[in-house]
Amino acid sequence: MPFSLRTAAVSGALCVLAATGTAGPASADSSSPECVTATAQVAAARTAVADARAALHAVHRPMGQVVADERKAARTEVRTSREALREQQRKAARTHDKAERKALQAQIKAERADIRHGSRLLESRRALLAQVKADRKAAQAALATAVAALRDARAAVETACGDTTEPETP
Numbered sequence: 131m132p133f134s135l136r137t138a139a140v141s142g143a144l145c146v147l148a149a150t151g152t153a154g155p156a157s158a159d160s161s162s163p164e165c166v167t168a169t170a171q172v173a174a175a176r177t178a179v180a181d182a183r184a185a186l187h188a189v190h191r192p193m194g195q196v197v198a199d200e201r202k203a204a205r206t207e208v209r210t211s212r213e214a215l216r217e218q219q220r221k222a223a224r225t226h227d228k229a230e231r232k233a234l235q236a237q238i239k240a241e242r243a244d245i246r247h248g249s250r251l252l253e254s255r256r257a258l259l260a261q262v263k264a265d266r267k268a269a270q271a272a273l274a275t276a277v278a279a280l281r282d283a284r285a286a287v288e289t290a291c292g293d294t295t296e297p298e299t300p
Contacts, residue, residue: 165291172287175280182273189262189269196262201252208248215241 215238222234251258 162290165287168283168287168290171283172280175276175283178276179273179280182269182276186266186269186273189266193259193262197255197258200258200262204248204251208245208252211241211244211248215245 218234218238218241222231222238225231225234251261
């Protein structure tokens, strides 16, 4: 009998069924509270891994698109900060209460800092690229943490349920 794609697929499916253990736990009480809790932790960890992978995928867009989106957001931030700055300056000019004027001056200072930050992003691609790389590194670290949590949850299921039917791939 020659080896074909069909026989490879069938044998692969049989191997997966055998590896996942379709018969269930051999000598464990799967209704114990510890087992139920550990199983719920595995489900939550799987969801966390899926979310972390989605976030990592979203962060790894083409660099040109990321830069364009960040610059657009920076322009919008600068525009809204300038409008807020003008409004606060008008309020500060109209008020005669020293405490209110002091609070408005603090808000004006914060708005000016926002404008400087947005302008730097518009002017410096290097700062923008550093921010994008930091976001990517953070997403990769979050995925690694989620995978480690899933691995720990699977180990907890194995000890609580005595069950090895859970596949080991994250």
